[in-house]
Amino acid sequence: MIKKYLFLILLILLSFKGISQNNYSVTSIPFTQYLASSSSLPTLDDHCSSLITLPFNFDFYGINYNQVVISTNGYIDFRTTSANGSSPFAFSQTIPNVTFPVKNSILGAFSDLNNSNGEGTITYGIYGTAPYRKFVVYFYNNSFFACTAIKSSFQMILHETSNIIDVQLIDKQTCPSTGSGKTVTGLINLSGSEGIAAPARNTGTWTAFHEGWRFSRTGYYTNYSFVRCDDNADGFQTFNLNVAATDLSPSNPSGITFYETFTDAQNNSNAISNTTAYYNFSNSQTIYASGNGMIKPITLTVIDCALDADTDGVGTALEDVNNDTNLANDDSDLDGLPNYLDNDDDGDLILTSVEYVFSGKNVTAILDTDNDTIPNYLDNDDDGDGVLTFREDYNGDGNPANDDTNANGTPDYLEMGVALGVESNQLDKTIQLFPNPTLDELNFDNQSGKSISSISVYAINGSLIKEIKSSESIHSISVSDLQSGIYFVKLVINDSTLNYKFIKK
The missing domain is CATH 2.60.40.3080 (Immunoglobulin-like)
Incomplete structure (x- = not known):
């Protein structure tokens, strides 16, 4: 009996806390520069700002924060004790490292910057609409301490709800000074024992122009997410729970039973009877699925689909590609980010907003260059030449949209005749x-x-x-x-x- 309860306690902890706190991964994303209504920060040398209240709670390494500190040396610090203090500037360690001088921080392009010459700016602001707002910190044209003519421009973006972190390196030039030129883009936890840097962007002297990096924790939350459009703007909607059952147990969906409480799921009592039209009573609401020897939390969420959460030009309701009413289980590029929150749905390094265009005057015909019935914004081989779009980046700059090897005005990724010989x-x-x-x-x-x-x-x-x-x-x-x-x-x-x-x- 004791073993049984210990198992249940462990199951509850895993269900609500998450599998791991340190499973951040980093992936390349298309370059996107955000323009937000912003507030300015003083550009003092080696300085940490006063406490800044976030517009939403943000989960960083498993802890929720509602305040941050911004360093004039290019990082966001979640330690409140750093406020109004001096910012470290000298470092040689690569991350992770317990001796690294900055902890519990998002390192946008952390280096020894000198903002006191008045040439650069540091601003922060909010972009988008709840619950998918972005907190944007923008370093523009900041000089290096030892190289005042050399500049660094970049953005750090915190995503509401998904807790994703983006870094957009707009133009990070290289200062040849041994100490002052060192820069790192990445994350580091409170002790310094855990951290991750973007590839080739750990501590060193490097340049970057128009490149984007995303830090996220795929699978951090164990809940199954069921997100529906709100038909009448009241926060409530009917859910066909059989959709979740099919996702959780494709070979035996009928073996999944749903309950409103964990205790009921544990005791197999008071099962939800109307699974095809379950009406949520709060937003969000957690119910529980039981079957195949597991108990799985199911988060039911109703959202306003009039909002384009990822600002990619595709209406949120249209991002339900499989037409099963659940927006959260459509992930065309399998990057862990559902299409309605992903501005590159097919993961081909061409923004969805660039690919989501209409052919001719028929506004119902979305462009499908290779006529394979998959529209370009969901197709990772747009011209059907057998070469994936991301591999048609022949000039190697991370952007297939600017490759036109025969100079005819059509990008190579849209022209079947231009591929590998x-x-x-x-x-x-x-x-x-x-x-x-x-x-x-x-x-x-x-x-x-x-x-x-x-x-x-x-x-x-x-x-x-x-x-x-x-x-x-x-x-x-x-x-x-x-x-x-x-x-x-x-x-x-x-x-x-x-x-x-x-x-x-």
């Missing part, structure tokens, strides 16, 4: 990367009969990480020194160039 397409099929994902080494199974003379590894934002050239064929490379994340590999064989994608664990 015929020889390259054939070679592409004869070379495989393994293992993928990989931890230490990336191998190349080369069945082409030709030698790989050059291998270049790029971060997903297009920055070159490493390059290997040899007069003899290369069969493997070490990636143990890379941080976890998504990378591109460019292979040169004779006069052909091949592009691949791999994940470093």
